[in-house]
Structure formats: structure tokens, C-alpha cells
Amino acid sequence: xxxxxxxxxxxxxxxxxxxxxxxxxxxxxxxxxxxxxxxxxxxxxxxxxxxxxxxxxxxxxxxxxxxxxxxxxxxxxxxxxxxxxxxxxxxxxxxxxxxxxxxxxxxxxxxxxxxxxxxxxxxxxxxxxxxxxxxxxxxxxxxxxxxxxxxxxxxxxxxxxxxxxxxxxxxxxxxxxxxxxxxxxxxxxxxxxxxxxxxxxxxxxxxxxxxxxxxxxxxxxxxxxxxxxxxxxxxxxxxxxxxxxxxxxxxxxxxxxxxxxxxxxxxxxxxxxxxxxxxxxxxxxxxxxxxxxxxxxxxxxxxxxxxxxxxxxxxxxxxxxxxxxxxxxxxxxxxxxxxxxxxxxxxxxxxxxxxxxxxxxxxxxxxxxxxxxxxxxxxxxxxxxxxxxxxxxxxxxxxxxxxxxxxxxxxxxxxxxxxxxxxxxxxxxxxxxxxxxxxxxxxxxxxxxxxxxxxxxxxxxxxxxxxxxxxxxxxxxxxxxxxxxxxxxxxxxxxxxxxxxxxxxxxxxxxxxxxxxxxxxxxxxxxxxxxxxxxxxxxxxxx
Amino acid sequence: xxxxxxxxxxxxxxxxxxxxxxxxxxxxxxxxxxxxxxxxxxxxxxxxxxxxxxxxxxxxxxxxxxxxxxxxxxxxxxxxxxxxxxxxxxxxxxxxxxxxxxxxxxxxxxxxxxxxxxxxxxxxxxxxxxxxxxxxxxxxxxxxxxxxxxxxxxxxxxxxxxxxxxxxxxxxxxxxxxxxxxxxxxxxxxxxxxxxxxxxxxxxxxxxxxxxxxxxxxxxxxxxxxxxxxxxxxxxxxxxxxxxxxxxxxxxxxxxxxxxxxxxxxxxxxxxxxxxxxxxxxxxxxxxxxxxxxxxxxxxxxxxxxxxxxxxxxxxxxxxxxxxxxxxxxxxxxxxxxxxxxxxxxxxxxxxxxxxxxxxxxxxxxxxxxxxxxxxxxxxxxxxxxxxxxxxxxxxxxxxxxxxxxxxxxxxxxxxxxxxxxxxxxxxxxxxxxx
Numbered sequence: 001x002x003x004x005x006x007x008x009x010x011x012x013x014x015x016x017x018x019x020x021x022x023x024x025x026x027x028x029x030x031x032x033x034x035x036x037x038x039x040x041x042x043x044x045x046x047x048x049x050x051x052x053x054x055x056x057x058x059x060x061x062x063x064x065x066x067x068x069x070x071x072x073x074x075x076x077x078x079x080x081x082x083x084x085x086x087x088x089x090x091x092x093x094x095x096x097x098x099x100x101x102x103x104x105x106x107x108x109x110x111x112x113x114x115x116x117x118x119x120x121x122x123x124x125x126x127x128x129x130x131x132x133x134x135x136x137x138x139x140x141x142x143x144x145x146x147x148x149x150x151x152x153x154x155x156x157x158x159x160x161x162x163x164x165x166x167x168x169x170x171x172x173x174x175x176x177x178x179x180x181x182x183x184x185x186x187x188x189x190x191x192x193x194x195x196x197x198x199x200x201x202x203x204x205x206x207x208x209x210x211x212x213x214x215x216x217x218x219x220x221x222x223x224x225x226x227x228x229x230x231x232x233x234x235x236x237x238x239x240x241x242x243x244x245x246x247x248x249x250x251x252x253x254x255x256x257x258x259x260x261x262x263x264x265x266x267x268x269x270x271x272x273x274x275x276x277x278x279x280x281x282x283x284x285x286x287x288x289x290x291x292x293x294x295x296x297x298x299x300x301x302x303x304x305x306x307x308x309x310x311x312x313x314x315x316x317x318x319x320x321x322x323x324x325x326x327x328x329x330x331x332x333x334x335x336x337x338x339x340x341x342x343x344x345x346x347x348x349x350x351x352x353x354x355x356x357x358x359x360x361x362x363x364x365x366x367x368x369x370x371x372x373x374x375x376x377x378x379x380x381x382x383x384x385x386x387x388x389x390x391x392x393x394x395x396x397x398x399x400x401x402x403x404x405x406x407x408x409x410x411x412x413x414x415x416x417x418x419x420x421x422x423x424x425x426x427x428x429x430x431x432x433x434x435x436x437x438x439x440x441x442x443x444x445x446x447x448x449x450x451x452x453x454x455x456x457x458x459x460x461x462x463x464x465x466x467x468x469x470x471x472x473x474x475x476x477x478x479x480x481x482x483x484x485x486x487x488x489x490x491x492x493x494x495x496x497x498x499x500x501x502x503x504x505x506x507x508x509x510x511x512x513x514x515x516x517x518x519x520x521x522x523x524x525x526x527x528x529x530x531x532x533x534x535x536x537x538x539x540x541x542x543x
Numbered sequence: 544x545x546x547x548x549x550x551x552x553x554x555x556x557x558x559x560x561x562x563x564x565x566x567x568x569x570x571x572x573x574x575x576x577x578x579x580x581x582x583x584x585x586x587x588x589x590x591x592x593x594x595x596x597x598x599x600x601x602x603x604x605x606x607x608x609x610x611x612x613x614x615x616x617x618x619x620x621x622x623x624x625x626x627x628x629x630x631x632x633x634x635x636x637x638x639x640x641x642x643x644x645x646x647x648x649x650x651x652x653x654x655x656x657x658x659x660x661x662x663x664x665x666x667x668x669x670x671x672x673x674x675x676x677x678x679x680x681x682x683x684x685x686x687x688x689x690x691x692x693x694x695x696x697x698x699x700x701x702x703x704x705x706x707x708x709x710x711x712x713x714x715x716x717x718x719x720x721x722x723x724x725x726x727x728x729x730x731x732x733x734x735x736x737x738x739x740x741x742x743x744x745x746x747x748x749x750x751x752x753x754x755x756x757x758x759x760x761x762x763x764x765x766x767x768x769x770x771x772x773x774x775x776x777x778x779x780x781x782x783x784x785x786x787x788x789x790x791x792x793x794x795x796x797x798x799x800x801x802x803x804x805x806x807x808x809x810x811x812x813x814x815x816x817x818x819x820x821x822x823x824x825x826x827x828x829x830x831x832x833x834x835x836x837x838x839x840x841x842x843x844x845x846x847x848x849x850x851x852x853x854x855x856x857x858x859x860x861x862x863x864x865x866x867x868x869x870x871x872x873x874x875x876x877x878x879x880x881x882x883x884x885x886x887x888x889x890x891x892x893x894x895x896x897x898x899x900x901x902x903x904x905x906x907x908x909x910x911x912x913x914x915x916x917x918x919x920x921x922x923x924x925x926x927x928x929x930x931x932x933x934x935x936x937x938x939x940x941x942x943x944x945x946x947x948x949x950x951x952x953x954x955x956x957x958x959x960x961x962x963x964x965x966x967x968x969x970x971x972x973x974x975x976x977x978x
Contacts, residue, residue, distance in 0.1 A: 056929070083922075084921055084922070084923075084927065101923055102923065103853070104847075104853060122833070122835070122840065123840050126835070127927075129927045129928070129929065130927075131823075131919060131929040132708075132798050132799055132802060132823045132919065133708075135798075135799070135822070135823055136799045216768035216769075216770075217770075220768075220769060220770035221770075223770075224770075254761065255758065258757045258758045258761070261757065262755050262757075265755075359586075362586065362590075367585075367586065367590035367591060367594060368591055368814070369591065369782055369785065371814070371816065371817070373817060374789075374817075379792070379793065379820075380792075380793060380795065381793055381794060381795055383795075389794065389795070391757065391790070391793040391794060392793070393789075393793060394757065394793075463754065463786060463789075464754035464785070464786050465754070465782045465785050465786065467591070467782065469588060469752070473752055473754070505757075505758050508758050508759070509758060509762055512747065512748060512749075513747075513748075513749045513750060513753060513755075513759070514719055514748065514749070514750055517750070
């Protein structure tokens with residue numbers, strides 16, 4: 001069994017390479033595919049019947065037979081097989097395509113006539129299974145079937161797969177394709193593939209083309225070449241050194257991005273706390289749960305707008321702010337204002353509140369995590385080059401964090417509320433004497449801090465699990481950031497959050513995630529010993 | 544009649560009356576319900592996984608009661624909530640096993656930490672515990688029955704499968720606690736025994752609930768781009784998996800480049816993830832919801848009807864409880880009593896059907912036989928089985944690949960009765976036979 005599948009894997013890989021090459025040649029030569037004529041029903045049945053086997057190798061051959069056949073349905077069959085929707089009646093001879101496999105009862109169509117064929121379930125329809133090798137193989141077949149309308153993008157993909165895969169058998173045809181190719185980018189790829197082949201054959205002049213190339217296949221091939229001896233090896237080593245040092249720079253850039261992204265999450269989680277704890281001096285242990293409420297708001301809005309995760313996410317920004325803010329005002333009115341100046345009791349009361357909020361969510365929405373979908377524009381990565389790519393969801397959160405920070409800073413700096421908050425912070429009695437309604441300012445400030453926590457929840461819903469325990473993981477980190485940055489200072493929170501994020505990510509590859517966190521914690525404790533006021537000392541009243 | 548005879552007669556009569564007086568309440572207790580303890584967390588971090596097992600046990604007990612109960616008596620569930628707090632598992636197991644309302648058997652626990660906390664309690668109070676989750680092995684208790692997989696029933700076959708697929712480089716990622724650490728230790732020893740170089744193995748541990756996977760995934764990507772076919776073996780536990788898989792998808796790591804085989808990710812965990820970008824990543828279990836057998840379809844239908852949720856999923860630990868519960872029923876029936884010692888003896892060798900169309904047998908080391916399956920993630924959140932052992936595999940309590948345990952076996956049958964027997968020196972280190 002084991003050896004079989006091993007051999008099967010190699011076999012498939014060879015076949016894949018073969019079909020890709022064929023595809024590329026087809027493409028570049030712009031051969032028109034012969035129009036497929038329909039096959040008779042028994043023939044179609046026989047083609048499908050061949051798929052009904054347990055061996056993936058045999059299934060691959062059956063799929064290849066379909067691809068090579070004249071059947072007009074073949075693209076749809078292969079696509080359905082790839083999607084896991086092609087199957088056979090369990091106790092019968094009918095072949096079906098499942099048109100919608102989301103429920104437990106599936107609507108079916110006949111695989112040969114495409115006529116509607118009632119419904120079925122796992123019990124009645126045996127879906128043809130595929131594995132990783134077969135999946136790759138099928139993708140290759142479907143790609144080469146649609147080559148006639150193959151655009152530059154698919155030619156580029158085919159050329160890309162050739163890097164490291166050029167050999168004596170196909171080198172001439174690749175050269176021919178390179179001559180015919182019109183697109184410069186595709187030509188560059190083919191040049192690299194050919195140069196790599198020439199280097200493998202001992203041609204040192206081809207090394208020039210490979211200079212500074214970041215593709216890992218180029219690096220791996222050169223490593224093998226450089227391991228030999230002679231002039232070629234030392235020249236290859238030089239090129240390799242250049243590649244490695246270039247990669248090292250991109251690695252540093254990537255670590256910096258990872259750090260800023262981790263930092264932006266810390267800043268988002270902490271900045272609401274910087275307002276409630278830093279400005280008002282309230283130790284709010286329920287801050288994490290306010291973040292959780294923001295995340296659940298995102299989920300609820302997505303439930304209300306099925307199929308539109310992007311719109312839901314945009315609406316969740318004001319939604320999360322308002323829901324968490326309303327809870328914040330409620331907490332301030334009912335609990336915190338009665339405990340003014342009694343920090344220990346505030347701490348205990350808000351800790352109790354956090355447990356109540358968690359259990360509330362657990363009872364209302366079940367203890368299971370909820371899935372918040374990411375809109376398409378936050379999925380995947382921005383591929384800058386072969387060595388550097390930035391994931392879009394992290395990039396989005398980083399941008400969002402900076403926006404929230406800017407808005408908050410402007411609010412504190414330029415609005416009447418901001419002025420009043422600063423006045424109350426600096427001297428409460430004096431501010432009241434000047435006619436500022438301190439109680440109202442307290443309520444609004446707390447509501448603002450809570451609302452910003454809700455915004456953090458909206459952002460976190462894109463990165464981590466939305467569940468009742470979401471907030472717990474961020475409360476300690478948030479206090480850490482606020483204390484490190486300097487209590488009552490927004491800039492301090494930004495700088496502290498970002499630097500802790502970067503330090504953590506720089507340490508992580510060396511010492512592991514657990515130890516990195518410990519080192520950061522010890523570092524902050526030592527720093528606070530030396531400089532109790534944090535990075536930025538608070539201006540005005542020091543409490 | 545002599546006076547002596549008369550005295551004897553009176554004494555006998557008195558004795559009989561006293562005995563009758565004693566035995567009446569004893570008989571009455573035997574007429575009452577049989578208590579089945581359910582010790583799964585219904586709140587806290589583990590509630591995600593464990594609360595479904597509680598519901599499943601209630602369903603199984605309900606079905607059995609409708610079918611006439613056990614030994615003519617009804618089964619009564621006793622549910623407690625240890626709230627994901629390991630020491631509370633021990634306290635609650637103690638309260639289940641003491642007093643008038645002592646339970647006859649306990650089905651419970653998920654994490655190894657909680658099992659280790661309960662172990663001394665069930666041994667001291669002579670209880671029975673059925674533990675349904677795959678675990679790290681290196682343990683065999685007289686009072687615990689391990690219906691989940693031991694490493695040789697999950698981790699080792701999964702690695703074998705990947706070796707067959709041409710994998711030469713291994714990233715072992717895990718959550719930082721006893722199960723991943725022990726499993727990875729065994730796997731490292733196994734891989735090195737199969738000629739894998741130190742440089743081709745990368746080990747990394749992360750805390751519970753970890754969510755910032757970007758730099759680790761990026762390291763794996765780098766590790767996997769050195770020209771050798773690479774796979775990730777994941778013992779990442781709980782909800783840390785969701786951000787991990789999301790990060791894999793976002794950084795564009797496809798199953799055809801670097802497949803990830805997971806030992807703690809099942810249907811339940813996938814309900815929180817968009818599986819379209821993960822198609823082809825693997826999991827190794829002894830049961831998948833997509834398995835084709837009538838027993839499985841019936842079980843799923845019953846579960847959907849019981850929960851009233853048409854999207855309800857079932858998973859491997861649920862199958863383990865299904866098997867464990869049926870084994871216990873059969874053992875009690877053949878022993879004719881719920882007495883712990885009698886059931887312990889009767890259950891060894893008991894065979895019941897599993898959900899994948901085969902059968903499971905309780906072995907003398909308190910582990911069971913299971914088929915090993917490798918499934919690939921599909922875009923509907925299910926797994927499609929791509930490989931399966933031709934026969935069932937018996938669980939091995941003590942790993943053969945670690946130097947410290949390679950000579951150890953466990954056999955709880957009389958006259959050996961030993962959970963840790965060194966076969967080389969023939970010394971029993973733990974169990975009734977240890978003296």
C-alpha cells in the first residue's frame with residue numbers, strides 16, 4: 001500500500017509535468033483545439049465507470065482518459081470531480097453531479113444528460129474521492145483543456161512551473177516557446193527556467209541571468225551547484241551569496257511588518273484602556289469583554305447580511321462602537337460612578353462584570369466560537385516579490401489602527417469634549433468650578449473608551465476566534481501597554497504597543513512564542529522599575 | 544430436642560432475620576437506577592469540545608433506557624461541570640464516587656491534564672473511567688479505559704503515510720503541554736530511527752489560545768522551501784487552530800506545497816473555519832463523519848434528531864464514547880452486575896461494532912483496537928478518507944520508540960495484573976502484581 005502510493009505520487013508528478021508542458025506548448029503555439037464531438041451514452045458511461053475505483057492511481061488514469069476523450073461533457077465532469085461533486089448511485093448504475101452540497105439532502109442532475117434527477121444524500125450517492133496528487137493533476141488537465149482561451153496569466157503560471165523543471169527532453173520545446181512568446185514577463189520567466197537548466201549543465205555564463213533572483217527554486221538549485229568544486233561552483237556561490245543577502249533584507253522587512261501588525265493589535269486593544277484607565281484612572285477589568293462585544297456585533301451584522309461580508313464589516317465599525325459604547329455608559333452609570341476613588345473595589349466589581357458578560361454571551365450565543373467571514377479584499381497576501389509578501393488582513397488592521405488613533409487624537413485635541421476631558425483630568429475641582437459637568441464628562445469618556453474597545457473587537461474578528469473568551473487574552477497585554485507607554489498618554493500607547501509588537505516578533509523566531517512573551521514582560525517590569533511614569537510622562541495632574 | 548439444639552435453632556433464626564434485614568435494603572439498591580457519571584466541562588475553554596460529549600452521553604443513555612435499560616434497571620445520568628479547571632475534575636470525580644449516590648461508571652475528561660488529575664481519585668476509590676480522546680500514551684491505569692487513540696494508532700501511521708508520499712522534512716508544531724510534547728518526542732525518535740536528519744526536523748511550541756501565527760507560519764514556509772518535500776505535523780490544540788489555518792491560507796501555503804496533518808482537528812473544530820483554502824490538508828483519526836457505513840448514518844441521524852440541529856456534526860471522540868458505552872453495557876450484562884471489579888474483568892476481550900463498519904475490542908492493556916484513517920479536508924468542512932489501515936490497530940500504552948518505555952507493556956488480566964511490566968527484567972512497576 002505504502003510503496004504503491006509512493007510510486008503513484010511520483011507517477012502523478014511525472015504525468016503532471018508532462019501535461020503542463022503539453023499545455024504550455026499548446027498555448028504558445030496557439031494551436032486551436034479540435035472541436036469535441038459528443039460520444040455515445042455507453043461510451044460516456046464507460047468513461048465515468050472507470051472512475052469508480054479505490055486506487056487513486058487508476059482514478060488519475062481514468063481522468064486522463066476523460067480529458068483525452070471526445071466527450072462534450074468532459075470539462076464539466078473534471079470540474080465536478082475536482083469539486084467533489086461527481087458520484088455514482090450507491091446501489092445502482094446512475095452517475096450524478098451534485099449541484100449544491102451545502103445541506104444534508106443534495107439536489108442532483110444526471111451526469112451524462114445533465115437532466116434534473118431529484119435529490120440524494122451521502123447514504124445514496126457515493127461521491128468519487130480525490131486526494132492531493134489527483135487534485136493537482138486535475139487542475140492541470142482543466143487548465144490545458146481551457147488553453148485555447150488561455151490568457152497571459154495562465155501562460156505565466158505555466159512558465160512559472162517550468163522553473164527547475166526543464167530537462168533534456170523538453171528543453172528544445174521550451175526554447176521554441178520562448179522565441180514565440182510575446183509577453184515580456186512570461187519571457188523573463190522562461191529565460192530564468194532556461195538559464196537554470198544551462199547552469200545545471202555547467203554553463204557559467206547563464207549565471208548572469210540568475211543574479212539577485214529571489215525564487216526559492218533558483219536558490220535551491222544553485223546551492224546544489226555551489227556544493228561542487230571548480231570555477232562554476234565558486235561563481236555560483238557568489239551569485240548565491242548575493243541572493244542570500246538580498247533575501248536577508250527582505251526577511252528583516254517582513255519581521256518589521258509582523259511586528260508592526262502585532263503591535264497594531266496591542267494598540268487597538270489598549271487605546272480604549274488608555275482613555276478609561278489612563279485618563280479617568282478607572283481599572284476596568286471588563287475591558288476585554290467590551291472588545292468581545294464588538295466582535296460579536298460584527299458577527300451579528302454578518303448574520304443579518306448574508307453573502308455580504310464586506311458591507312457587514314464596514315457597517316460593524318459604527319455598530320461595534322455604538323454597542324460597546326452603550327455598554328460602557330451603562331457600566332459607568334450603574335457601577336463605576338458609585339465606586340469613584342476606590343480602585344480596589346472598582347477592580348473587583350468590573351472583574352465580576354467581565355464574568356457576567358462572558359456568561360451572558362455564552363448563554364445567548366452558545367459557548368462555541370462563531371465564524372466571522374473575511375471579505376475578499378482582506379484575504380490572501382500582497383505579493384511584493386518572491387521573498388516578501390504582506391497578508392492583507394494584517395495590513396488592513398494596521399491601517400485601521402492608525403486611523404482610529406488619528407481620529408481619537410483629533411477628538412482629544414480639537415473638540416469640546418476633548419478639551420473638557422483634558423480639563424477634568426488635569427484638575428477636576430477646577431474644571432467643575434469653570435462649569436464643566438464632570439459627571440457627564442466621566443460618562444462620555446468611559447463610553448468613548450468602551451466604544452474604541454468595540455472597534456478593536458471588530459478588527460480582531462478578522463484575525464482570531466470570536467468566542468466568549470476572546471477578551472481574556474487581551475486584558476493583561478492592554479494594561480501592560482498602557483503602563484509601559486505612560487498612563488494618560490495616547491502617543492505613549494501607540495509607541496509602546498508598536499515597540500512591544502516588534503520586540504516580540506524579533507524575539508519569537510529565536511526563543512519561541514512562550515519565552516518571547518516572558519522576556520517582554522520581564523523587560524517591561526524592569527523598565528517600570530527604572531522609570532515608573534512609562535515612556536511618556538503624563539502632563540498635568542499626577543495621581 | 545435438646546437445649547443446645549434449641550439454642551442453635553434460635554440463633555440460626557435470629558441470624559437469618561438479621562441477614563434478611565440487611566439484605567433487604569441491599570436488594571432495594573439493586574432495583575434502583577444505575578448511575579452513570581458524566582464529567583465533561585460545560586463552561587470555560589474546553590466547553591467548545593466537551594459539551595457535545597455530554598449531550599452525546601445523554602442521548603446514548605436515553606436510547607438505552609428506551610430499549611429497556613440495563614439488567615432490568617434504568618440508567619440515570621449524573622452530570623457535573625468541572626468548568627475547565629483540572630483540580631475541579633478531581634474534586635467532582637471524588638464526589639461522584641463517594642456517598643450513597645455513588646456512580647457505577649464515569650465517562651469524562653478531554654485534556655491529559657484533567658485525566659492526570661482524576662487518575663489517583665478513581666484508583667483510590669476504585670471507580671471506572673472511560674476516557675474518549677486521543678492522547679500521548681505512557682500511561683495505563685487499572686481503573687481507566689482509554690477509548691481514544693494512543694500514538695501508535697494516530698501519529699505514527701500518519702507519519703508513515705506522509706513518508707509514503709515522499710515527505711522528507713518535518714515541522715512539528717504543537718501547543719505547549721504534555722500531549723504535544725510527548726507525541727513529538729515519540730515522533731522525533733521515530734523519524735530519526737527512519738533516517739531523517741536533525742536539520743530536517745523543526746519543533747515549535749506555542750501557548751494555549753495562541754493567535755499571532757504570522758512569524759511561525761512564515762518560518763515554516765521558509766523551512767519548506769529548501770527543495771525537499773515538507774509536511775507539518777500539528778498537535779496544535781483547541782481554538783488556536785482557527786487563526787493558524789487562516790494564516791496558512793493568507794500566506795498562500797497550499798496542501799500541494801506543504802501539507803499539514805493535524806491530530807486535534809476534527810469536524811467540530813472546522814465548523815469555525817472557511818475550509819475552501821484548506822482543501823487537501825490532512826487529519827489523522829480513527830473515525831470521520833464522512834465514513835460510509837450504515838451504523839454511521841444511523842448514528843448521525845439519531846444525533847441530528849436529538850440535537851434538533853440539521854447542521855450538527857459528529858467527531859472521533861464521540862465515536863470513542865459510543866464504543867466505550869457499548870463495551871461497558873456488554874461487560875455489565877455478561878458480569879450480571881455493575882460491581883467495578885467484576886466489570887473490569889469482564890470487559891477485557893469484549894468486542895462491539897464501531898461506526899466505520901468494523902469492530903473494536905478491549906485489549907488487556909485497557910486500550911482498544913481501532914482502524915487508522917487519513918482524511919483530507921473538503922470545502923464543506925468534512926474530511927474525505929484517502930487512506931486507511933487494512934486492519935484495526937491495537938493501542939499501545941507504552942511507546943516502543945522511546946528508550947525509557949520500549950520494554951514496558953501493560954496487562955491487567957489475572958494473574959499478571961500489571962500496568963507497567965518491564966518484559967526484559969520481568970519486573971512489575973505498577974499494579975496489583977507489583978510486589
